Amino acid sequence: MLTAGWKSVSMVDVHGSVTFTLWLCGCNLKCPFCHNWRIAEGLNCFRLDGDQLLEDLEASAFMVDYFHVTGGEPLMQWRELGSLFAEVKLLDVPVSLNTNLTLIGPLEKLLAAGLVDHIATDLKAPPELYGLPEKPTEKLWKLFLRGLEVVSDHGIPLELRIPVAKEMNAWPHIEESLRRVETDFHVVLNPLVGGPLTNPRDESWCLEHCWPEGELLELKERLESLGIEVHLNGTILTMG
Numbered sequence: 001m002l003t004a005g006w007k008s009v010s011m012v013d014v015h016g017s018v019t020f021t022l023w024l025c026g027c028n029l030k031c032p033f034c035h036n037w038r039i040a041e042g043l044n045c046f047r048l049d050g051d052q053l054l055e056d057l058e059a060s061a062f063m064v065d066y067f068h069v070t071g072g073e074p075l076m077q078w079r080e081l082g083s084l085f086a087e088v089k090l091l092d093v094p095v096s097l098n099t100n101l102t103l104i105g106p107l108e109k110l111l112a113a114g115l116v117d118h119i120a121t122d123l124k125a126p127p128e129l130y131g132l133p134e135k136p137t138e139k140l141w142k143l144f145l146r147g148l149e150v151v152s153d154h155g156i157p158l159e160l161r162i163p164v165a166k167e168m169n170a171w172p173h174i175e176e177s178l179r180r181v182e183t184d185f186h187v188v189l190n191p192l193v194g195g196p197l198t199n200p201r202d203e204s205w206c207l208e209h210c211w212p213e214g215e216l217l218e219l220k221e222r223l224e225s226l227g228i229e230v231h232l233n234g235t236i237l238t239m240g
């Protein structure tokens with residue numbers, strides 16, 4: 001597998017949990033706000049040394065809640081990822097996967113094999129945030145909605161991360177997504193930020209849509225009024 005590296009102990013990749021986090025390369029989307037676009041494009045990546053990774057994980061296992069894989073889009077390398085998850089399971093470490101939920105076939109295979117214990121995903125609303133032309137965007141949005149159903153069917157706990165942009169009409173798509181979630185979940189709101197804090201893929205897009213203002217609190221209040229547990233994040237930068 002192509003990786004950009006791993007971190008043995010992280011407190012910022014899954015809300016309220018300690019993780020051992022691995023970054024995998026490649027992605028099928030082109031989100032303009034993506035601050036991990038180099039990993040998504042496969043730049044500065046190298047072959048994963050699985051033995052070294054498992055050795056490091058075994059040493060840290062006593063203090064981590066999850067082996068968390070993010071990217072990029074980890075399901076781009078799903079076959080090898082499945083084999084790695086099987087080895088991680090032998091160490092008795094729960095597995096968390098950060099995915100954009102658009103690669104449904106691979107997702108179903110890994111979930112059906114019982115290899116994933118927790119899912120994190122971005123609810124990119126509106127789906128123009130995928131950064132792709134209209135037709136593929138429509139298809140990918142339907143796949144994402146199906147992905148939420150697949151996760152729910154397997155009863156996998158879900159961290160639903162919402163990248164909050166300025167001046168985008170997000171609510172109709174957020175509502176449509178929430179109707180598909182029938183598993184234990186909470187929401188993390190990630191205000192999109194630009195330079196100098198991050199290095200987004202499309203700086204001119206970010207000048208227009210990063211640094212949301214009223215949108216953040218308005219969304220928080222709307223979600224809470226539906227009885228949803230919501231966390232505001234100043235640390236996790238959206239990437240999955």
Ligand code: SF4
Binds near residue numbers: 028
């Ligand atoms: S934000 Fe996530 S899904 Fe979007 S391009 Fe970056 S890695 Fe891919």
